[in-house]
Amino acid sequence: DTEVTQTPKHLVMGMTNKKSLKCEQHMGHRAMYWYKQKAKKPPELMFVYSYEKLSINESVPSRFSPECPNSSLLNLHLHALQPEDSALYLCASSPGPLQGAFFGQGTRLTVV
Amino acid sequence: ILNVEQSPQSLHVQEGDSTNFTCSFPSSNFYALHWYRWETAKSPEALFVMTLNGDEKKKGRISATLNTKEGYSYLYIKGSQPEDSATYLCAFYNNAGNMLTFGGGTRLMVKP
Numbered sequence: 001d002t003e004v005t006q007t008p009k010h011l012v013m014g015m016t017n018k019k020s021l022k023c024e025q026h027m028g029h030r031a032m033y034w035y036k037q038k039a040k041k042p043p044e045l046m047f048v049y050s051y052e053k054l055s056i057n058e059s060v061p062s063r064f065s066p067e068c069p070n071s072s073l074l075n076l077h078l079h080a081l082q083p084e085d086s087a088l089y090l091c092a093s094s095p096g097p098l099q100g101a102f103f104g105q106g107t108r109l110t111v112v
Numbered sequence: 113i114l115n116v117e118q119s120p121q122s123l124h125v126q127e128g129d130s131t132n133f134t135c136s137f138p139s140s141n142f143y144a145l146h147w148y149r150w151e152t153a154k155s156p157e158a159l160f161v162m163t164l165n166g167d168e169k170k171k172g173r174i175s176a177t178l179n180t181k182e183g184y185s186y187l188y189i190k191g192s193q194p195e196d197s198a199t200y201l202c203a204f205y206n207n208a209g210n211m212l213t214f215g216g217g218t219r220l221m222v223k224p
Contacts, residue, residue, distance in 0.1 A: 103157075
């Protein structure tokens, strides 16, 4: 299984809602990433988990809360988002810097 | 913040043309350089991982070179085909080895 699976594919949420994005991989990769991608911009790193511990938080607002319950799962909990948070949220996993990362297809998030 | 830049931002070529684009990155603290292809409605897919100065990698009609001393990599496509149409992203690992920073991408469109 060489897939990174993200759910849901699309999400529309109000500014007062609480929702979660889910990412799953069964390749044994110990590094997992959340990226945010706005239209016509490169993917922007949000969080890195290494061996299930948060190793990098790129100054992301607290309305985004990551969680890594085990080595195969990565969640992104969303609360009180703003319309400008609407974007494609990509999850990736990697065996290490000397091999390519594997990406999910992303969750297209719209905040209304 | 690591500065990874790609040029051009977009490129239109005719089928059969050969083309190349550039990724520039910080030459200090270099660890690895990745190239990805991102087709519409799909996940980014790893093309090459490069680590050594002077390295050259090839996959079919696509090849890449690396100059770590001056901080650039070139991606070449020989005899472009419509199926090569995609956004090509480069990504840089510094020597902490846990943070993949992307360039802005080059969007290639190949006309039949």
